[in-house]
Amino acid sequence: GAGVSQSPSNKVTEKGKDVELRCDPISGHTALYWYRQSLGQGLEFLIYFQGNSAPDKSGLPSDRFSAERTGGSVSTLTIQRTQQEDSAVYLCASSLRSRDPSTDTQYFGPGTRLTVL
Amino acid sequence: GESVGLHLPTLSVQEGDNSIINCAYSNSASDYFIWYKQESGKGPQFIIDIRSNMDKRQGQRVTVLLNKTVKHLSLQIAATQPGDSAVYFCAEWGGGGSNYKLTFGKGTLLTVNP
Numbered sequence: 001g002a003g004v005s006q007s008p009s010n011k012v013t014e015k016g017k018d019v020e021l022r023c024d025p026i027s028g029h030t031a032l033y034w035y036r037q038s039l040g041q042g043l044e045f046l047i048y049f050q051g052n053s054a055p056d057k058s059g060l061p062s063d064r065f066s067a068e069r070t071g072g073s074v075s076t077l078t079i080q081r082t083q084q085e086d087s088a089v090y091l092c093a094s095s096l097r098s099r100d101p102s103t104d105t106q107y108f109g110p111g112t113r114l115t116v117l
Numbered sequence: 118g119e120s121v122g123l124h125l126p127t128l129s130v131q132e133g134d135n136s137i138i139n140c141a142y143s144n145s146a147s148d149y150f151i152w153y154k155q156e157s158g159k160g161p162q163f164i165i166d167i168r169s170n171m172d173k174r175q176g177q178r179v180t181v182l183l184n185k186t187v188k189h190l191s192l193q194i195a196a197t198q199p200g201d202s203a204v205y206f207c208a209e210w211g212g213g214g215s216n217y218k219l220t221f222g223k224g225t226l227l228t229v230n231p
Contacts, residue, residue, distance in 0.1 A: 108160030
């Protein structure tokens with residue numbers, strides 16, 4: 001594809017429900033990132049995938065959050081038992097190989113706006 | 118700049134004026150910096166970057182200045198156009214050992230009045 005795509009673009013759910021957010025990175029990019037952007041806040045790192053290596057999950061805020069990347073391409077971020085404080089824009093990015101942005105630029109998708117009622 | 122609560126700092130300029138957006142970063146060991154532009158409903162877009170061994174870098178209509186002494190970055194946009202209206206934020210790449218990470222600022226909302 002031409003860029004990073006994410007779906008859905010908007011998701012409204014009720015507190016306590018589970019949600020799945022999808023990211024399709026740029027073809028050939030081995031590095032994939034999930035970020036959370038809350039109102040008036042900077043991007044918050046959630047998780048990083050690189051090829052077949054174990055993901056860096058250090059940014060996941062609780063065990064209700066998980067992510068997987070199947071076949072080294074598409075990734076799904078799952079939030080279980082959603083809470084109102086989970087409301088935010090969830091952004092996915094991909095880069096060619098390296099996590100170092102001075103080497104490989106991160107390209108962002110348009111995000112999924114999650115609203116938990 | 119820093120934001121207070123949920124509100125982003127805002128900058129309102131007239132079309133054709135020059136804009137200056139500021140950012141204070143936190144890690145004196147950061148060695149690479151990026152400015153992003155984020156239009157409403159879109160993901161962040163890379164604008165320009167600068168390494169810590171430089172104090173100025175110019176692109177097309179944009180200039181980034183780095184002052185490591187006071188840990189300050191600025192983005193200058195020349196002849197600002199309505200299409201420049203967006204949230205602009207900086208990011209720093211730094212850390213120690215294997216703990217490098219990309220840290221993002223909260224952003225400034227630029228509004229360009231025609």
